[in-house]
Amino acid sequence: MNMKHQIEIDAITNYLESQSVPEQDRYVFAYTITIRNTGAIPARLLARHWVITDANGKVQEVRGEGVVGEKPHLSPGDSFRYTSAAMIETPVGVMHGEYLLINDEGEAFDAEIPSFTLAVPRVLH
Numbered sequence: 363m364n365m366k367h368q369i370e371i372d373a374i375t376n377y378l379e380s381q382s383v384p385e386q387d388r389y390v391f392a393y394t395i396t397i398r399n400t401g402a403i404p405a406r407l408l409a410r411h412w413v414i415t416d417a418n419g420k421v422q423e424v425r426g427e428g429v430v431g432e433k434p435h436l437s438p439g440d441s442f443r444y445t446s447a448a449m450i451e452t453p454v455g456v457m458h459g460e461y462l463l464i465n466d467e468g469e470a471f472d473a474e475i476p477s478f479t480l481a482v483p484r485v486l487h
Contacts, residue, residue: 404466416455417453432444454480
């Protein structure tokens with residue numbers, strides 16, 4: 363990996379019971395993402411690409427500009443945190459993807475979003 367492009371991504375998930383309707387195969391999860399620039403050069407997040415897979419193997423792909431309506435600019439050492447949500451049809455699923463960033467020198471690069479699990483509490487042991 364290019365040393366000047368180092369983006370760390372952490373995810374925390376939370377089952378939203380109040381918005382979920384299990385009888386209708388509707389499971390809603392909030393996820394909080396922290397994006398940290400641990401590299402040597404500032405970069406701006408331009409776009410996102412998510413792959414969300416439920417326990418039945420149903421895949422949703424989500425592409426869009428920025429995150430939560432923003433295109434954060436991260437200097438080395440800076441981080442940006444946001445919360446969004448996903449809906450799947452099973453109590454357990456998984457998400458992963460990548461962010462497209464562009465550094466201050468005009469070079470575009472992808473930052474991989476490591477896979478993380480969406481799970482209703484007490485479903486997984």
